[in-house]
Amino acid sequence: MNDIGLVIFDCDGVLIDSEVISAAMLIRELADHGVAIDADYVVRHFLGRSYPTVLATIRRDFAIDLPVEFEAQYRTRLLAAFEADLKVVPGVADLLGRLHLPWCVATSSSQTRAERSLRIAGLDVLVGDRLFTAGMVANGKPAPDLFLLAARTMGVAPDRCLVIEDSLNGIRAARAAGMHVWRFTGGTHLLGRDLTAPDDARADRHFASFAEFWESAA
Numbered sequence: 001m002n003d004i005g006l007v008i009f010d011c012d013g014v015l016i017d018s019e020v021i022s023a024a025m026l027i028r029e030l031a032d033h034g035v036a037i038d039a040d041y042v043v044r045h046f047l048g049r050s051y052p053t054v055l056a057t058i059r060r061d062f063a064i065d066l067p068v069e070f071e072a073q074y075r076t077r078l079l080a081a082f083e084a085d086l087k088v089v090p091g092v093a094d095l096l097g098r099l100h101l102p103w104c105v106a107t108s109s110s111q112t113r114a115e116r117s118l119r120i121a122g123l124d125v126l127v128g129d130r131l132f133t134a135g136m137v138a139n140g141k142p143a144p145d146l147f148l149l150a151a152r153t154m155g156v157a158p159d160r161c162l163v164i165e166d167s168l169n170g171i172r173a174a175r176a177a178g179m180h181v182w183r184f185t186g187g188t189h190l191l192g193r194d195l196t197a198p199d200d201a202r203a204d205r206h207f208a209s210f211a212e213f214w215e216s217a218a
Contacts, residue, residue, distance in 0.1 A: 004101060004180065006156035008147055010048070011107035011114055013166035015096075016121045017087045019047065019189035025078045026054075029070070035062050043189065048167030050108045050140040079116055088121045089186065091210030096126045104130035106150045106163075108140050108170075130154075142169040144177035151177070164213075166190065168201035180204055182216065 013019040023042040030037060035058060045057050051071065059065060096103070104127075107114050111133045118124040118131070132153070137145035151161050163174035163181040166189075174181035183203035185195055195206070207213055 004162045005160040006154050007103040008163045009105050010165045010170050011105050013187040014184050015092050017188050021081050029074045048141045048169035050134040082120050086120050095210045106132040106146050108134045142172035144173050147177040171201045171203050
């Protein structure tokens with residue numbers, strides 16, 4: 001870690017165990033419009049992607065345009081589910097409080113959802129203004145734009161950044177940005193799944209708990 005000047009955390013599935021809730025809600029909402037998908041489809045196509053990409057994928061694969069009110073209804077119901085069930089990933093609050101390196105959060109979520117999620121999880125005060133979201137760049141993950149914006153804003157060269165990601169698209173974005181990347185595999189949405197990655201989405205290390213993060217850092 002001696003050469004690392006900035007740690008960039010993804011949010012959903014890394015800091016907060018939200019992806020399994022988001023997947024269940026999306027599956028349910030799409031079913032109401034005649035679109036049948038499962039959790040494997042969500043993991044394969046949507047992890048680490050922004051909402052417009054989700055819509056474009058549904059349109060491509062199912063030849064359907066969702067009604068204009070779908071997004072607002074989905075987000076409202078999702079945030080209500082977060083209020084009831086969202087949990088911080090174990091060890092995250094301790095890690096963010098103890099980490100001596102500069103760090104920030106870069107997420108494919110919208111600004112509104114990210115801020116609300118962090119507030120529900122009790123991490124908003126720790127994160128503060130070190131939050132970078134999909135709406136801040138033209139191209140979301142797997143493009144490197146969001147991570148490069150975070151590094152530039154924080155004043156650290158890309159090759160001195162370490163990205164913590166759970167999704168293959170997030171890993172691709174970090175690699176495209178020329179950054180080091182570790183994959184967090186401890187989120188509920190990844191339990192029991194095949195974590196084999198293609199060559200363009202291979203992380204430098206895997207870890208399943210934030211206790212292992214400290215061991216890897218040492």
